[in-house]
Amino acid sequence: MIQMNHVSKNYPDQVFVLSDISLEILSGEFVFIAGPNGSGKTTLLRILFGAERPSSGEVVVNGMNITERGFDKVYALRKTMGIVFQDVKLLKDRTVNENILFALEVTGHSRREARHRASEVLSRVGLQERERDLILNLSGGEQQRVAIARALINDPPLLLADEPTGNLDGQMTMDVMGIFTGLHRNGTTIVFATRDVDLVKRYPHRIISLSEGRRVDARKDGEVRAGE
Amino acid sequence: MISFLQYAMRQAFQNIRRNLFPNLTTIGIIGISILIFSALTLISLNLSSFLKIWEDKIEVIAYLKKGIALREVENLLRKTRQLEGVEGVKYVSPFDAMAFLESKLGNQKNLLHGIQIGVLPPSFEIELKKEFRNSTRIKEVVFQLKQFPQFEEIQYGQEWVETFSALVHILQLTQWILGGLFIIGIVFITSNIFQLTISSRHEEVEIMQLVGASPAFLRVPFYMEGVLQGLLGGGVAIFLLYLLNKIFFLYIPLPIQAWLARVPIQFLPPTMIFWILMGGMGLGFFSSFVASMRFLRYT
Numbered sequence: 134m135i136q137m138n139h140v141s142k143n144y145p146d147q148v149f150v151l152s153d154i155s156l157e158i159l160s161g162e163f164v165f166i167a168g169p170n171g172s173g174k175t176t177l178l179r180i181l182f183g184a185e186r187p188s189s190g191e192v193v194v195n196g197m198n199i200t201e202r203g204f205d206k207v208y209a210l211r212k213t214m215g216i217v218f219q220d221v222k223l224l225k226d227r228t229v230n231e232n233i234l235f236a237l238e239v240t241g242h243s244r245r246e247a248r249h250r251a252s253e254v255l256s257r258v259g260l261q262e263r264e265r266d267l268i269l270n271l272s273g274g275e276q277q278r279v280a281i282a283r284a285l286i287n288d289p290p291l292l293l294a295d296e297p298t299g300n301l302d303g304q305m306t307m308d309v310m311g312i313f314t315g316l317h318r319n320g321t322t323i324v325f326a327t328r329d330v331d332l333v334k335r336y337p338h339r340i341i342s343l344s345e346g347r348r349v350d351a352r353k354d355g356e357v358r359a360g361e
Numbered sequence: 362m363i364s365f366l367q368y369a370m371r372q373a374f375q376n377i378r379r380n381l382f383p384n385l386t387t388i389g390i391i392g393i394s395i396l397i398f399s400a401l402t403l404i405s406l407n408l409s410s411f412l413k414i415w416e417d418k419i420e421v422i423a424y425l426k427k428g429i430a431l432r433e434v435e436n437l438l439r440k441t442r443q444l445e446g447v448e449g450v451k452y453v454s455p456f457d458a459m460a461f462l463e464s465k466l467g468n469q470k471n472l473l474h475g476i477q478i479g480v481l482p483p484s485f486e487i488e489l490k491k492e493f494r495n496s497t498r499i500k501e502v503v504f505q506l507k508q509f510p511q512f513e514e515i516q517y518g519q520e521w522v523e524t525f526s527a528l529v530h531i532l533q534l535t536q537w538i539l540g541g542l543f544i545i546g547i548v549f550i551t552s553n554i555f556q557l558t559i560s561s562r563h564e565e566v567e568i569m570q571l572v573g574a575s576p577a578f579l580r581v582p583f584y585m586e587g588v589l590q591g592l593l594g595g596g597v598a599i600f601l602l603y604l605l606n607k608i609f610f611l612y613i614p615l616p617i618q619a620w621l622a623r624v625p626i627q628f629l630p631p632t633m634i635f636w637i638l639m640g641g642m643g644l645g646f647f648s649s650f651v652a653s654m655r656f657l658r659y660t
């Protein structure tokens with residue numbers, strides 16, 4: 134599903150943000166990208182959804198080689214994945230339903246189709262009762278569930294999540310993780326970036342650890358891997 | 362395709378409603394620019410049609426030298442009729458000329474008492490073919506006439522035709538230079554206003570890019586917004602010009618009104634209004650296109 138071969142990323146006059154990263158994520162996997170702030174997690178995800186171009190190396194996502202990012206490729210790529218962020222990126226002055234309908238319409242669904250699909254994805258995250266509520270009136274956890282619902286509109290086989298529980302308290306984090314676990318159980322590949330070590334320990338998923346832009350993975354049994 | 366167009370149209374209207382002030386500013390700028398351009402077009406159009414009417418009445422009067430024999434006059438008449446650009450020639454004898462002058466003087470014709478008929482020279486009134494009734498080609502006919510030594514003087518109101526024609530050309534030139542400057546100005550100002558509206562909608566744009574909206578979904582509503590603004594700006598300009606035109610005729614003094622009644626003053630014809638509106642739409646589209654090329658790139 135995802136393959137990165139010797140990927141590095143640096144900005145002009147800056148040190149490497151990512152250095153010689155190689156990894157492979159198989160279809161149906163749930164993988165944590167773990168590491169402290171500034172370790173390169175977000176840059177890695179941004180490369181995976183085509184917002185950044187690697188300085189060197191090769192990236193293949195969902196069968197598309199996105200190393201040489203082209204305008205056409207990016208939107209085609211993003212239709213095959215869902216993306217969730219810590220800062221939810223929702224239209225706060227609109228209702229839950231309007232947020233989902235907007236995303237559906239701009240991806241080419243007809244109004245009727247969009248209404249049907251919106252209630253479907255909202256029921257998957259347990260928010261169908263709140264579809265008429267403004268985003269402003271929702272809790273942080275609920276807002277993140279709306280963001281997940283929006284990420285599911287294209288029924289993507291891959292979900293990228295960048296610190297989706299970063300702003301949430303314990304119970305809300307558990308609720309959101311419950312949704313991700315359910316999606317994973319149904320076959321969705323999930324790449325979950327987080328700095329929360331406790332959260333990573335609680336789930337039996339593979340961990341790719343980053344530190345200062347390099348892979349420093351440790352298996353659950355404590356073995357440190359230099360790369361895959 | 363239909364649902365896409367419906368979406369783009371709906372988005373364009375929503376964008377205008379949500380960013381009412383910048384949109385009204387854009388419509389106003391386009392409207393004022395088109396109004397000035399249309400006003401110049403209207404003036405130029407009317408002067409041109411006035412010039413055309415005047416040109417249609419252009420004729421050349423060639424005065425004959427005194428003492429030319431009648432047989433020679435007939436021979437000259439035949440030769441003049443054969444000249445290129447000449448439609449017809451009428452011989453005006455001194456007697457006819459005096460009768461014309463008397464009719465022109467009306468009640469004051471007694472002023473001519475005591476004046477001998479022979480004072481007025483005989484002349485040819487030369488009617489020109491349609492394509493020769495302009496300040497450039499009339500000279501070709503005059504040049505040919507000047508080759509005949511029997512003519513004393515040739516008159517055709519040259520200065521008047523040339524001055525009027527030059528005035529119309531200067532006006533048309535001003536119209537197009539101003540039009541060109543307005544186009545550059547409109548594109549610069551409105552594309553910057555579009556940049557502001559795009560910035561105010563950056564959250565929507567970011568979401569569209571994240572969920573994989575195609576470039577068409579991202580950009581076409583902005584293009585439609587531009588086209589709508591151009592259409593509204595053009596419409597406002599035409600409407601204001603129509604009102605100004607009406608007001609102008611209401612407030613001008615009566616003697617001028619009476620004089621103008623003899624001249625066929627016209628408003629912009631429908632085809633010209635159509636092209637002005639199309640031009641406005643084109644300008645709006647181009648401005649939004651320039652802004653989108655700079656600020657609606659996929660990230």
